[in-house]
Amino acid sequence: MELPPKPEPLDVNFVRQNFPAFSSAELSGSLFFENAGGSYACADTVNAxxxxxxxxxxxxxxxxxxxxxxxxxxxxxxxxxxxxxxxxxxxxxxxxxxxxxxxxxxxxxxxxxxxxxxxxxxxxxxxxxxxxxxxxxxxxxxxxxxxxxxxxxxxxxxxxxxxxxxxxxxxxxxxxxxxxxxxxxxxxxxxxxxxxxxxxxxxxxxxxxxxxxxxxxxxxxxxxxxxxxxxxxxxxxxxxxxxxxxxxxxxxxxxxxxxxxxxxxxxxxxxxxxxxxxxxxLDYVETLGAHHRVMGGTLRETVASVSSLWRAHEAKTLAPVIEVLSAAPGVRLLGPAQLENGLHRCPTVAFVPGSREPSDVAGALVDAGIMCSSGGYYANRVLEGLGVDPDTGVVRLSWVHYTSDQDISTLVKTLERVLGLSA
Ligand SMILES: Cc1ncc(COP(=O)(O)O)c(C=O)c1O
Known part of the structure; x- marks a missing residue:
């Protein structure tokens, strides 16, 4: 019997079905962009x-x-x-x-x-x-x-x-x-x-x-x-x-x-x-591996293949956010737009919003349903090294493989509005 085509790239709808948070009424209308602080747990973790x-x-x-x-x-x-x-x-x-x-x-x-x-x-x-x-x-x-x-x-x-x-x-x-x-x-x-x-x-x-x-x-x-x-x-x-x-x-x-x-x-x-x-x-990772038909002979191989799918999805979702922040007047984006030599530019994106207080900008994003925050994130030495006051800090947006294209497009539109690029 011929197998259906491999679901590649990452099937984010399938991914999200494996996270109870994303089907809960409490989260509906909110988009989670503070994953560098802590991720939601997958269903296998919650059940275990x-x-x-x-x-x-x-x-x-x-x-x-x-x-x-x-x-x-x-x-x-x-x-x-x-x-x-x-x-x-x-x-x-x-x-x-x-x-x-x-x-x-x-x-x-x-x-x-x-x-x-x-x-x-x-x-x-x-x-x-x-x-x-x-x-x-x-x-x-x-x-x-x-x-x-x-x-x-x-x-x-x-x-x-x-x-x-x-x-x-x-x-x-x-x-x-x-x-x-x-x-x-x-x-x-x-x-x-x-x-x-x-x-x-x-x-x-x-x-x-x-x-x-x-x-x-x-x-x-x-x-x-x-x-x-x-x-x-x-x-x-x-x-x-x-x-x-x-x-x-x-x-x-x-x-x-x-x-x-x-x-x-x-x-x-x-x-x-x-x-x-x-x-x-790791059961969840294997479920993803089986769904995408990238199961390896060992768990390490499966983990590596699934991680590649995660990274490709993240790289795709990173580009539009970097683009809007780079275009916003007065905004200082911290960190590189992308990296070479196969190194991953993780979707942890911090920025200084010009003369505005990071907490005001984060507040406006939260009001629009973007779950994020501002601050120094216990990275005071990094911020000082970049000439940023750790007490006021930065706005940080961070996401992972379960963040959907739809979430990203809403984030981009909201950033455009909050940062004055659109009405
Ligand atoms: C890069 C990094 N290292 C270390 C830590 C500390 O981890 P833990 O909260 O498990 O002590 C954090 C926590 O946010 C972190 O982001």
Whole structure:
């Protein structure tokens, strides 16, 4: 029997059927453009959490059924995410948030870094991936070096990194993508440079992972972090520890658990329900893979194919928004219009609306049904580096693969009106 044609590009109607929020009466008439703050959860996530709370909300890993099921679901989430990210199961760690994961990491690195050592941070990071590391370097007497963004483009120039890396560099942290300028950094190239001098590498993938579930192994970073509440899943931070980092860093958990790699740097202990439901989003990805007939032999392959569909849809929807913001008088668009070399310009779009207050412009957009906001988004150093006052901040519009063409065209028309390009 001949198969119907492949639904390509991304079938956004089908995507949206997998998100309960989009069929709810409460959301009708509102368009969601604050995804960089947190995404809606897919139905698989909502159902998995519901089922866990209803049936299995007991202490996991005991011999009775409810407890066995709870533990199995938690283990399954870890195994599935490991396969999705292309890493080993015991390299996947769940913590309460990315901020908490980086805080614990920084503390642990403080025990192996000292005077005479050098640590590189950037001013392109969200504060979560830089503040704790900066404080640690100061506390232990290490030298802190800052890889700074270009004050116009907001981009990090990889050529400048060469002058910062030395054989004293022990650690460097940087973002896969900034939550203000939306530009993907070449993690593999940067990690390779850092590794050449023997430095360890921490990458904040929070603003990138919602757009592509990453091939973490291929990027080579020692630590890769993201927040699952922005990837259609639960409110937990996922931290991949590779290249022996979990064993190299001193144990931060209970002493009797020190032999368990996934307990060494997550002292908060797991939120059982969220850990059990964390893997359900990958069922959703497989549903998309099957619908578009791009299922691979492994979950990693399916995730990669589905992520390509997401990226292509995002690139298409980004262009008209960039165009209208670039044409609006007095508006300063932050970040590049597009990127080269296959790097993704994520649809996280921040702008300074000329002499108007960002909060006024965001308010006018909200009044028109565009769910968005203004502010500094914990990216004070990025904004200062771009000459923008973090207290007034920017208007930020951010979307993902489930944002429809119709949403984009309404956004564009509303922006034209609010920014004075049309009546
Ligand atoms: C780029 C980036 N990094 C880190 C974080 C912190 O993540 P969490 O809220 O899980 O601590 C955020 C949160 O918005 C973020 O946007």
């Amino acid at each position: 959490l519901h089922d866990y709370y209803k049936l299995n909300k007991v202490q996991p890993y005991a011999a009775y059924n409810a407890s066995k099921h709870a533990g199995e679901a938690m283990d399954q989430s870890r195994r599935r995410w490991a396969e999705a990210l292309g890493v080993e199961t015991d390299e996947v760690n769940f913590g309460p948030s990315t901020s908490m994961n980086t805080y614990v990491l920084a503390n642990a690195f403080g025990a192996v870094i000292g005077p005479g050592d050098e640590v590189i941070v950037t001013n392109q990071d969200h504060e979560a991936n830089t503040g704790a590391v900066r404080r640690m370097a100061e506390r232990v007497g290490a030298t802190l070096l800052e890889w700074r963004i270009d004050p116009e483009s907001g981009l990090l120039d990889i050529a400048e990194l060469d002058s910062l890396l030395t054989d004293k560099t022990k650690l460097m942290t940087f973002p896969h993508c900034s939550n203000i300028i939306g530009a993907e950094n070449d993690v593999a190239a940067i990690s390779a440079k850092a590794h050449q001098v023997g430095a360890r590498v921490i990458v904040d993938g929070v603003s990138f992972a919602p757009h592509t579930f990453p091939d973490v192994a291929a990027m080579g970073a020692d630590v890769y972090l993201f927040s699952m509440y922005k990837t259609y899943s639960v409110h937990q931070g996922l931290m991949v520890l590779r290249n022996g980092v979990a064993g190299y860093l001193p144990n931060q958990g209970h002493y009797f658990n020190r032999q368990i790699p996934t307990k060494r740097l997550t002292p908060a202990g797991p939120d059982h329900a969220q850990e059990a439901a964390a893997g359900a989003v």
